[in-house]
Amino acid sequence: MAGGQVFSGLRIIDFSWWVAGPHATRILADFGAEVIKIETKTPHVYRMNGPWRKHGIALANQSQVDSPNLSGTFNNQNRNKLGMALDVKDPRGMAHLRSLIALSDVVIENFSSRVMESWGLGYDQLRALNPAIIYVSLAGMGHWGRDRDIQTMGPIVQALSGLTWMSGFPDLPPAGWGYSYMDHLGGYAAATAIVSALYYREQTGQGQWVDISQTEVGNTLLGAEVLEYTVTGNTRTRNGNRLEHPAAAPHGAYRCAGDDRWIAISVFNDQEWQALCEAMGQPEWTRDPRFATPSGRVAHQDDLDRFLEGWTCSQEDYALMELLQGHGIAAGVVQNGVDRFLRDPQLKERGMFVTVEHPEMGTSPVEAVPIRLPEAPATYRRGAPLLGEHSAEVLSRVLGLTPEEIGMLAQDGVI
Amino acid sequence: MNPRQTVGPLTGLRVVELADEKLQYCGKLFADLGADVIKIEQPGGDPARRIGPFYGGVPHPDRSIPFWYDNTSKRGITLNLAASDAQRLFRSLIQRSDVLLEARPPGYLPGLGLGYEELSQEHPRLVMTSLTPFGQHGPWKDLKISELVSMALGGPMASCGYDDHSVPPVRGGGGQGWHVAGHYAFLGTMMAVLRRQASGRGQWVDCSIHEALSCTTEGAAVAAMYEQKPVIRQTGRHATVTPSAPSQIQCADGRYVAGVGWLRVTDATWEQLVAWLGRDGMAMDLGDPRYRDVAVRAAEAGHIGEVLEAYCLTHTAEEVFRGAQALGLTWGLVRSPYEVVHDPHSQDRGYTVRVEHEDLGQSFQYPGAPYVFGVSPWGVRRRAPHVGEHNEEVYCGELGLPKERLTLLAEYGAI
Numbered sequence: 001m002a003g004g005q006v007f008s009g010l011r012i013i014d015f016s017w018w019v020a021g022p023h024a025t026r027i028l029a030d031f032g033a034e035v036i037k038i039e040t041k042t043p044h045v046y047r048m049n050g051p052w053r054k055h056g057i058a059l060a061n062q063s064q065v066d067s068p069n070l071s072g073t074f075n076n077q078n079r080n081k082l083g084m085a086l087d088v089k090d091p092r093g094m095a096h097l098r099s100l101i102a103l104s105d106v107v108i109e110n111f112s113s114r115v116m117e118s119w120g121l122g123y124d125q126l127r128a129l130n131p132a133i134i135y136v137s138l139a140g141m142g143h144w145g146r147d148r149d150i151q152t153m154g155p156i157v158q159a160l161s162g163l164t165w166m167s168g169f170p171d172l173p174p175a176g177w178g179y180s181y182m183d184h185l186g187g188y189a190a191a192t193a194i195v196s197a198l199y200y201r202e203q204t205g206q207g208q209w210v211d212i213s214q215t216e217v218g219n220t221l222l223g224a225e226v227l228e229y230t231v232t233g234n235t236r237t238r239n240g241n242r243l244e245h246p247a248a249a250p251h252g253a254y255r256c257a258g259d260d261r262w263i264a265i266s267v268f269n270d271q272e273w274q275a276l277c278e279a280m281g282q283p284e285w286t287r288d289p290r291f292a293t294p295s296g297r298v299a300h301q302d303d304l305d306r307f308l309e310g311w312t313c314s315q316e317d318y319a320l321m322e323l324l325q326g327h328g329i330a331a332g333v334v335q336n337g338v339d340r341f342l343r344d345p346q347l348k349e350r351g352m353f354v355t356v357e358h359p360e361m362g363t364s365p366v367e368a369v370p371i372r373l374p375e376a377p378a379t380y381r382r383g384a385p386l387l388g389e390h391s392a393e394v395l396s397r398v399l400g401l402t403p404e405e406i407g408m409l410a411q412d413g414v415i
Numbered sequence: 416m417n418p419r420q421t422v423g424p425l426t427g428l429r430v431v432e433l434a435d436e437k438l439q440y441c442g443k444l445f446a447d448l449g450a451d452v453i454k455i456e457q458p459g460g461d462p463a464r465r466i467g468p469f470y471g472g473v474p475h476p477d478r479s480i481p482f483w484y485d486n487t488s489k490r491g492i493t494l495n496l497a498a499s500d501a502q503r504l505f506r507s508l509i510q511r512s513d514v515l516l517e518a519r520p521p522g523y524l525p526g527l528g529l530g531y532e533e534l535s536q537e538h539p540r541l542v543m544t545s546l547t548p549f550g551q552h553g554p555w556k557d558l559k560i561s562e563l564v565s566m567a568l569g570g571p572m573a574s575c576g577y578d579d580h581s582v583p584p585v586r587g588g589g590g591q592g593w594h595v596a597g598h599y600a601f602l603g604t605m606m607a608v609l610r611r612q613a614s615g616r617g618q619w620v621d622c623s624i625h626e627a628l629s630c631t632t633e634g635a636a637v638a639a640m641y642e643q644k645p646v647i648r649q650t651g652r653h654a655t656v657t658p659s660a661p662s663q664i665q666c667a668d669g670r671y672v673a674g675v676g677w678l679r680v681t682d683a684t685w686e687q688l689v690a691w692l693g694r695d696g697m698a699m700d701l702g703d704p705r706y707r708d709v710a711v712r713a714a715e716a717g718h719i720g721e722v723l724e725a726y727c728l729t730h731t732a733e734e735v736f737r738g739a740q741a742l743g744l745t746w747g748l749v750r751s752p753y754e755v756v757h758d759p760h761s762q763d764r765g766y767t768v769r770v771e772h773e774d775l776g777q778s779f780q781y782p783g784a785p786y787v788f789g790v791s792p793w794g795v796r797r798r799a800p801h802v803g804e805h806n807e808e809v810y811c812g813e814l815g816l817p818k819e820r821l822t823l824l825a826e827y828g829a830i
Contacts, residue, residue, distance in 0.1 A: 006606045019633065031606055045679075051641035058642060072641035073634065123789075142787070145763035151745045154633075155652065155662075159673035162752025164651065167575060167587035173663065174671060174749055175585050178574035178646070178654035179633035188598035193786040195605040196448050200424035200791050202612060208790035215755070216766055216785060222589040222752040223782040224481040228468050229753045230767075230780040231480055237751075238588055241563055245467045245481065251563060253572070253583035260580050264572070266561035330561040332568035334584050337639030337646065340570055340629055346555035352626055353640060365640040370626035371603040372550075375618040376610050 005032025006376050010198075011104040011398075012036065013097075014081070017044045019154065019180055020214065021110030021138055022077045023187025028194065029080035030369040030378040036104075036394060037083045038097065041413070043068035043387050056362035068387045069360045075384040076366045079356045083385025084394055086415055088119060093414045097121075099399050102129045106136065106194055113139040113148040123209040132207040134197040138190050142213030152214065154180025161218025166225065169240040185221060186214040242301065249297040250276075253334055254309045256317040262334040263317050265308070265324065269294065275327040280311050318343075358383030391415040423449020424791040428513050428608065432489070433496075434461035435518035437624065438546050439485040440590075441597035441604075442516060446488035447784075447793050453508070453809060454489045455496075458828055460802035470775070477774070477801045484799075487770065487781070491800025492809050496527055498829040507814050509534055514604055515543045521551045531619040542607040542617040546600045550623035560624070565592035569628025574635050574646055574654035578661075584648055595631050596624040660716045663749070664724055670732035671749040672739070675723060678716065680744065682707050687742045697726045756780065770795050806830055 010033045014025045017039070029035040039047075052059040052070040059065060087093040098121075101107060107126055109116055116122055116137070126133050137143050140152025140160075150160075158164045158177050168175030193210040201207055219226065229235050236244070241252040246268065253262045267273050270293075277286045285291075285307045290300045297304055312320060317333045324331035333339065340347055347353065352368045361383060369378045392415065395401040401409075409415045426449035432442035434456040446452040454461075463485075464476040471478060494501050506529075509515055515534065517524060524530045531543045545551060548560040566572045566586035576584040586592075603620040611617050629636070635646045638656050646654035651663030651673060662675045677688060685707065692698040699722045705711050712719060727735050736748035755761055768783045784793040810816040810830070824830045 006610045027602060051638065053641060073637050076637050076640070141760060142764055145760040147758075147760035150740055151743065152747065153674065153745050156674045156745055156747030159671075159747035159749045160755075162750055162755060163587060163589070164673060164749050165751045166589055168577070168585055169582065172577065172582070173665065174651055175576050176651040176663065176673070176749075177571075177587050178576070178648045178652070179571075179635065180653075181571070181587065181591070181631070181633075184631045184633065185595070185598070188595075188602070189785050191602055192444060192448075192598060192605075193788070195602060195609065196424040197788070197791075198609060199428070199605065202609075203427065206790055208788055210789065211787045212785065213764065213766075213787075216761070216764070216783070219752055219755045219766075220782045220785045221591060221594050224484045225589060226752050226756060226782045227484045227779070228480050230756060231470055232468065232472075234468065235751065235753055238585075241583065241585055243561075243563070246465070248561075251561075253563075253567065253585075255583070262567075262583055264561075264564045264567035264586075266563050268561070325558050328559060330559040330564045332558075332560065332564040334567040334573050335570055336573040337570060337632065337635035337637075338643055339573075339645075341636070341639035342643070344568075344629075346549050346553045346625060347629060349553040350550060350623070350626065352629060367630050367636055367640075370599050370623060370630050371606065372621040373603065373606055373610065373618060374621075375607075375614065375616065 005379065006373065007031050007033035010034065010106070012106040012108060013038060013101055013104045014108050015116075016108055016110030016138065018046050018110060019077065019183035020186035021108050021190065023184055024138075024190035024194065025081065025108060026077055026079070027187075027191050027369055027371070030380070031371075031373070031376070032379070035081040036100070036390070037078065037081050037385060039083060039085045039387060041085045041087060041388065047071055047074050047387065049073040053361045053364060055360070067360055072361070072364065075356070075358060075361060075364055078384035079366050080379075080381055081385055082390040082394060083388060084391045084415070085388030086391065087413060090412070090414045092409060094119070096395060096399060098129055100394070101126060101133065103398055104130065104133070105198075106134045108136045108138065108190060108194070110138045112151055113137070113141070113143045127207070130207070132201060132205065134194060134201065134207045135209045136190050136193055136212065137209070138186055138212045138214065140214050142216065143211045154183040157182040157186070157214040157218055161215045162222050163218050166222060166238050168238045170237050174238065182214055182218050186212065186217055189217045247294065247298045249294070249301045250304050250308050252305055254305070254312040256312055256320060257314055258317070261317045263312060263320055264332050264334055266330040272329055273297065275329055276324070279323055279327040279329070283311070354380050356380050356383040359386060388415060421794060422791050423447070423794060424788060425450040426791070429453070429511065430514040430516060431455060431508060431512045433515070433517040433519065434463070436461075436463040436466070437593050437596065438516055438518040438600070439463060440593050441546060441600040442489060443485050443487060444597060444601045447795060449791065449796075452489040453512075453805070454486065454491045454800065455494050455505070456491060456802065458493045458495050458830055460493070464802070482799055484781070486799035488794075488796040489800060490805040490809065491803065492806050493803040493830045495829050496529065498827075500824060501829045502527065502529065504810065504814065504816070505529065506534070506537065508809070509541060510538050511813070513540070513542060513608060515541060516546070516600065516604065517543070518546045521547060521556050535617060535619070538617075540611055540615065540617045542604055542611060542620065544600050544604045544607070544620040544622055546596060546622045546624065548623070549625045551621045555625070562586075562590055562592040565624050565628060569625050570632040570635055571628055574632060574648055576648040577650045580648075592624060592628060596622065596627040599627040660720060664727045666727045666732035666735055667729055668731040672727060672732050672735045673747040673749050675746055677719060677723075678709065678713055684743060685712070688744065691738055691742060692722065692726050695726070695729070697722070697729070768795050770798050772798050774801070803830065
């Protein structure tokens with residue numbers, strides 16, 4: 001049996017500061033990769049994002065935030081990583097960074113498309129430092145093409161890729177995604193690229209550059225819709241929570257008792273429809289001949305949805321879910337974060353929320369990684385790095401700098 | 416360059432995918448990266464082939480467009496796992512493979528004597544990944560889901576929708592539940608493959624769709640963990656604990672710009688923004704020096720929003736988007752997924768790929784690479800397989816089954 005974790009001994013230089021890049025390296029760090037976050041000495045705005053916690057106590061507002069190391073958002077995204085704060089404009093800072101890259105396996109960055117080149121760290125220079133390096137660039141529009149300079153954040157990628165347009169009701173404006181879905185999926189694509197490039201390097205010894213346009217990733221996530229269009233010329237728009245292929249009805253979110261509580265229900269065939277009727281106690285309206293066949297239910301969905309919601313709206317959501325599941329119907333509460341964190345018995349049983357120790361925040365919660373490798377499981381070794389916490393440690397351990405040399409760098413403000 | 420002649424990063428990896436609608440996107444990730452993915456379907460073809468829309472408009476198992484998209488680059492064989500002769504074939508196929516991907520309900524394969532325990536006894540290096548709604552254990556493990564229900568229980572849906580909470584929450588389109596889970600199943604599998612290089616042993620990866628989605632909700636999870644507060648869904652922007660200003664504006668051509676924000680901009684950018692509006696005489700009073708104070712801008716957010724709205728109403732969305740980007744403002748344009756196909760920037764990057772459907776005497780334009788590998792390219796190696804298209808090639812050519820046996824097996828429904 002090999003000891004350690006899947007990525008023990010793998011060193012990743014991580015220049016990503018917002019969400020997409022860090023989400024990719026978070027997954028690798030959970031499985032043992034040595035991820036070294038390269039930051040500037042001035043904290044990036046993402047480090048300052050609330051909610052905040054200090055020594056176990058929640059801080060109510062930003063005025064109480066007196067350190068760049070108190071963000072729960074940052075902690076959740078960057079647990080298990082090391083952090084260096086470095087002045088790359090100082091020639092010594094850049095020289096040490098280059099030495100570090102020479103001793104690493106992967107470089108990942110999430111900047112707009114000209115930053116690395118402007119630092120003299122484009123792929124050609126990285127390769128000169130380290131021929132086997134795997135370099136992943138993760139910009140909104142990729143590193144080449146006429147619109148490479150378009151600046152994006154998650155919601156902008158969602159808008160440009162078609163995801164925003166495809167979310168919501170047809171007679172309303174796009175609802176879009178209420179969070180940076182594409183920062184997650186951009187991160188998953190980057191992690192996919194890294195593990196695939198690592199596999200290739202193990203077979204051939206060759207490193208390479210992988211360029212990712214998050215907008216293209218987003219578009220591939222609507223691939224079936226795009227292909228329908230290129231094959232048939234047909235375009236479709238957002239359709240709420242309905243499903244046309246395969247045609248299913250009822251298929252939607254229905255109001256339950258309480259404040260803004262909803263349940264999602266999907267019925268695909270006659271058997272499930274009969275089961276739903278039984279669960280409802282066979283009310284009169286279900287005998288309407290319009291609802292007798294799958295095509296009839298699809299054709300009269302507006303009425304069907306109204307009748308069904310007339311029944312769900314007086315019921316408690318979780319009890320209703322249990323009732324419907326007991327009848328063999330796909331039904332689930334529209335769970336918010338608090339539901340998942342405090343109530344969801346499945347996530348609890350499977351330990352999907354864990355804690356890490358953080359020197360300034362205290363014991364703090366983070367999401368577990370949803371990958372179970374029984375022979376080499378994920379570990380949660382430490383909270384997110386303090387700003388510059390490992391600058392000296394990495395320079396000493398990896399590059400062999402003496403305490404005097406490191407002291408000088410600190411004194412001169414390079415680290 | 417024809418990608419069929421090139422080597423992808425996973426070339427040489429042999430993957431068996433036991434057909435299931437939830438799993439095929441994961442298999443596609445492997446196949447387009449160069450792995451040899453053999454998809455096993457029930458005789459007559461997987462039910463996913465019955466999901467439209469169809470090429471030619473008429474249902475046909477080899478003409479489902481979503482099936483085409485999710486099954487590129489794979490080979491396809493048929494097998495009835497419940498037939499005893501079939502199990503011998505299945506085992507010998509597994510013997511020759513690195514990875515088994517499956518999505519049967521927990522307990523199903525062990526019930527056939529084909530669980531990880533049995534398979535790994537014959538083939539200790541096997542990596543087996545089970546992708547199920549809730550994982551292999553836990554109180555919800557046997558509940559029924561649809562993609563919609565997975566997005567409800569997992570959390571993405573609660574964050575997506577409209578300011579008006581009489582409208583239900585929505586799940587973004589495109590089947591994202593399966594895409595998110597497919598990425599985690601891919602990553603878990605690849606980690607086990609990489610681990611095997613060191614340990615010599617495979618392992619069983621237990622992947623839960625519910626957990627994968629629950630880790631794909633950004634701020635909703637953090638607000639719950641740190642403040643025990645839900646985030647509130649809003650139209651076309653992030654769900655937040657406390658409401659934020661609208662950021663999606665309709666323009667003169669009816670299209671929308673997204674991410675319209677000005678609070679965080681520097682004073683210099685603010686000046687440029689005002690000058691930009693002023694060129695069309697539409698800056699109203701925003702040139703007043705008092706707006707140079709970020710606190711004033713925050714307090715006057717409603718008024719500033721109205722000025723911007725008026726500007727948008729007299730310009731096309733493309734004009735607003737390009738104009739804002741030129742100032743360095745991270746604003747976006749809500750495009751349909753179809754526009755990405757024709758976008759000159761996509762064409763610069765060679766985003767879409769042509770895939771031959773020689774059976775139809777045609778080729779079609781498919782969404783292309785989510786990641787552009789410099790050395791070992793992503794590529795669509797071939798169109799999705801027809802039902803049982805590679806039975807002879809795999810069973811006779813690779814497993815050494817005499818052709819007469821193949822005919823016999825087909826006759827009694829084993830393949």
